[in-house]
Amino acid sequence: MNKNFWEEQSKQNKLCFLAPMDWYWDSAYRQTMRKIAPHVFLISEFYSADGLCYSKFLKDAVLPHETIEDPLVIQIFWKDPEMFAKAAKIISEEKYNIAGIDVNMWCPAKKVVRSGHGSSLLINECTAFSIIEELDKATHLPITVKTRLSFDWNQDLIKFGKWLQKAWCRLLTIHWRTAKQAYTWVANHEPIYELQEALDIPVIANWDILNYKMWMEKVKNLAWFMIGRWSFWNPWCFLSDQHNPDNITDPELKKQYSHLDPKNFVDGLYYPTLKEILDIMLFHAQALVDNKWEKRWSLEIRKHLVQYLKNFPWVKVYRKRLVTTESYENSVIIINEIAETFKDFLDKRPGLEEITKDDLDFLE
Numbered sequence: 329m330n331k332n333f334w335e336e337q338s339k340q341n342k343l344c345f346l347a348p349m350d351w352y353w354d355s356a357y358r359q360t361m362r363k364i365a366p367h368v369f370l371i372s373e374f375y376s377a378d379g380l381c382y383s384k385f386l387k388d389a390v391l392p393h394e395t396i397e398d399p400l401v402i403q404i405f406w407k408d409p410e411m412f413a414k415a416a417k418i419i420s421e422e423k424y425n426i427a428g429i430d431v432n433m434w435c436p437a438k439k440v441v442r443s444g445h446g447s448s449l450l451i452n453e454c455t456a457f458s459i460i461e462e463l464d465k466a467t468h469l470p471i472t473v474k475t476r477l478s479f480d481w482n483q484d485l486i487k488f489g490k491w492l493q494k495a496w497c498r499l500l501t502i503h504w505r506t507a508k509q510a511y512t513w514v515a516n517h518e519p520i521y522e523l524q525e526a527l528d529i530p531v532i533a534n535w536d537i538l539n540y541k542m543w544m545e546k547v548k549n550l551a552w553f554m555i556g557r558w559s560f561w562n563p564w565c566f567l568s569d570q571h572n573p574d575n576i577t578d579p580e581l582k583k584q585y586s587h588l589d590p591k592n593f594v595d596g597l598y599y600p601t602l603k604e605i606l607d608i609m610l611f612h613a614q615a616l617v618d619n620k621w622e623k624r625w626s627l628e629i630r631k632h633l634v635q636y637l638k639n640f641p642w643v644k645v646y647r648k649r650l651v652t653t654e655s656y657e658n659s660v661i662i663i664n665e666i667a668e669t670f671k672d673f674l675d676k677r678p679g680l681e682e683i684t685k686d687d688l689d690f691l692e
């Protein structure tokens with residue numbers, strides 16, 4: 329991957345990112361996301377730079393990945409430039425085929441801030457800039473940063489962005505809140521538009537974006553966008569009319585989206601059928617079990633499988649079983665049972681077509 333990768337990409341397309349989410353977006357989820365929406369760029373959850381340097385276990389667990397995840401960016405956090413540079417050398421090893429390194433200047437957790445990592449770099453500006461400079465020197469990969477509007481409203485975002493750009497940060501993601509605000513709502517979105525105006529590198533916006541359609545209404549001058557929590561609740565949220573195979577003329581591109589049914593694009597959104605949802609649950613479960621050992625797998629799959637069924641009040645009984653599943657085989661049995669029980673409804677699109685109480689008589 330060359331250092332101008334993001335600049336080149338931004339000239340070709342408006343693209344979108346899956347936001348990094350610790351404990352949620354592992355390799356299995358990333359594979360699932362790419363299967364649904366091949367245009368989504370992927371950034372790993374954050375790993376500590378010293379962990380990657382000193383823990384063989386961590387390195388072996390997180391850097392190897394599946395081809396479907398390429399190009400994959402690895403996010404790291406720490407506080408001193410030397411450790412970052414050391415970790416960058418490991419991440420850049422050819423055998424891992426990683427596409428870029430993202431620096432976490434985002435995390436607002438007290439423990440992280442107190443130890444000088446994450447969003448505290450917004451107030452330790454000199455350290456922040458030398459981290460990027462040292463990283464850029466240490467690797468052939470493009471360096472990007474994910475941060476916030478400010479730590480507590482007292483920082484000058486444009487000045488900060490300009491210095492990062494000067495230190496060779498190649499793309500900047502801004503989460504639309506300050507570190508002090510954590511997840512509370514902020515109404516003023518203007519600073520990020522002003523930031524993009526002032527910088528040459530692409531600026532990505534990240535904040536409560538529900539789907540691609542909503543983004544198109546808010547984009548203004550911004551380059552790209554990033555969705556986190558909403559993709560957990562609806563992994564199809566990155567799809568819009570332009571991904572409808574009927575609207576794609578390039579044969580290669582059309583092939584990439586051929587798994588999507590044109591009739592499920594409604595009013596700029598994609599509504600998967602129950603069958604598509606169950607198939608993706610099986611794919612995700614299989615990818616997880618291929619990547620993690622059984623005990624860890626069974627704990628992790630629980631939170632995902634129930635989310636897939638969020639819009640299905642009529643599968644309450646299965647939801648209960650899915651949150652307590654203890655093995656892959658058991659999860660597959662439950663998913664297949666749902667498919668069998670609802671075989672007459674597999675073409676229904678939850679969220680668009682409601683199932684009436686009369687339809688469910690057979691469950692009584």
Ligand SMILES: Cc1cc2nc3c(=O)[nH]c(=O)nc-3n(C[C@H](O)[C@H](O)[C@H](O)COP(=O)(O)O)c2cc1C
Nearest residue numbers: 347348349350373374434474503535536555556557
């Ligand atoms: C459970 C959880 C874990 C997260 N882990 C990370 C992380 O590892 N690195 C990071 O930069 N942001 C992390 N974030 C923040 C998200 O990437 C994103 O900035 C945030 O959720 C706001 O975007 P959203 O409104 O689209 O969800 C995390 C958020 C949540 C809820």
